[in-house]
Amino acid sequence: xxxxxxxxxxxxLPFAANANPIELRAAGSLKNAMNDIVAAYxxxxxxxxxxxxxxxxxxxxxxxxxxQVDLFASANMxxxxxxxxxxxxxxxxxxxRNQMCALAQPNVNIxxxxxxxxxxxxxxxxGTSTPxxxxxxxxxxxxxxxxxxxKAGAKTQLExxxxxxxxxxxxxxxxxxxxxxxxxxxxxxxxVFLTYCTNAVLAxxxxxxxxxxQMPAPLAVGANYGLIVLDDAQKNAWKLAMFILSxxxxxxxxxxxxxxxxxx
Numbered sequence: 001x002x003x004x005x006x007x008x009x010x011x012x013l014p015f016a017a018n019a020n021p022i023e024l025r026a027a028g029s030l031k032n033a034m035n036d037i038v039a040a041y042x043x044x045x046x047x048x049x050x051x052x053x054x055x056x057x058x059x060x061x062x063x064x065x066x067x068q069v070d071l072f073a074s075a076n077m078x079x080x081x082x083x084x085x086x087x088x089x090x091x092x093x094x095x096x097r098n099q100m101c102a103l104a105q106p107n108v109n110i111x112x113x114x115x116x117x118x119x120x121x122x123x124x125x126x127g128t129s130t131p132x133x134x135x136x137x138x139x140x141x142x143x144x145x146x147x148x149x150x151k152a153g154a155k156t157q158l159e160x161x162x163x164x165x166x167x168x169x170x171x172x173x174x175x176x177x178x179x180x181x182x183x184x185x186x187x188x189x190x191x192v193f194l195t196y197c198t199n200a201v202l203a204x205x206x207x208x209x210x211x212x213x214q215m216p217a218p219l220a221v222g223a224n225y226g227l228i229v230l231d232d233a234q235k236n237a238w239k240l241a242m243f244i245l246s247x248x249x250x251x252x253x254x255x256x257x258x259x260x261x262x263x264x
Contacts, residue, residue: 021050022237023068025059027075027225028167028180029098029136029196033256034073040252041243047236055134055167063088063230070237073227073244075196076135080228089228095244096225097259099215100139101197103181106209108191112216116147119192120157127165127190134167135223140194142221150218165189182206196223198257225258 026034031053038049052059056074063069063083073095074080080092102119104110110118119126131137141159148155165171166180174183181195182203192213195203200212215221229241243249250260 020234021048022234022240023070024049024051024073024240025063025067025069025071026051026053026073027056027059027135028053029075029199030073030096030225032202033198033253033258036252036256037244037249038240040248041240044243049240055130055136057133057135058167058169069230070233071227071229071241073225074135075223075225076138077224077226079135080226083228083230087231089230089233092226092228093241093245094224094261095227095250096253097261098196098198098223098225098257099259100136100143100194100221100223101200101215102213103185103193103195103200103203104211104213105185105188105191106211108211110192110211110213112214115192115213115216116150116154116219119147120151120154122161124191125163125189126158126161127163127184127193129166129195130164130168130171133169136195136199137164137167139196139221139223143194143215143219146219146221163190165193179203179206182210185210201257 038051042049056076056079060079060083063072072080077092077094083089084092102115118124128140129137131141144155144158147158165184174180179202181193181199184190185193186207204210204212227241227244229237245262250263254260254263
């Protein structure tokens with residue numbers, strides 16, 4: 001009851017007209033959903049949001065290096081908690097969940113049950129994002145670790161063959177307006193690519209014949225997304241954070257395929 005009262009109270013505060021834009025940094029996998037959340041939030045008053053999206057690990061480094069940011073939405077809990085531990089903010093909140101899926105080229109004979117065998121095939125190129133820079137890459141490595149529990153030697157084999165194609169500082173960038181993973185697969189840079197299920201759906205909308213394969217239970221990996229308001233953030237940043245956690249914000253996340261844990 002107290003949390004609900006705080007949420008209602010914060011959302012009822014007046015907007016600060018003509019204030020500096022709220023500086024929002026968010027994981028690339030949140031881009032579509034968060035842009036809709038920002039648009040809905042801005043309809044409530046004369047307030048602007050300057051949003052930038054990218055791999056969560058690289059965004060965290062930018063904040064650590066002094067970039068002025070009010071609100072950070074990460075594709076894992078680790079990066080915002082690291083900032084909190086360094087005294088750059090408090091109260092990391094898990095606001096969304098995602099799952100890992102596999103994108104596959106149309107000519108790959110694959111299903112959920114046979115996914116591991118396909119990934120271990122020496123003729124199959126397995127693409128991932130870049131671990132440490134992008135949580136999606138870290139989650140892919142968790143899948144590899146689980147694969148090692150299923151089949152001896154699978155972890156090492158997958159780690160050695162994985163192509164880190166996205167999310168790194170030197171990764172090739174998709175053209176503006178293109179889904180990164182749809183673009184990578186369209187250019188035949190991998191036969192199977194491990195990414196968030198929400199990313200896979202967006203990629204398939206651009207490249208219709210791509211296959212989306214759910215992880216079998218032994219390899220299933222979920223992603224918890226963390227939100228933090230940074231120190232010295234303007235008051236409206238707290239209001240945007242509360243909007244993300246509110247029913248309208250959580251509904252938008254759910255519409256894009258996220259598990260929205262605070263949705264009523």
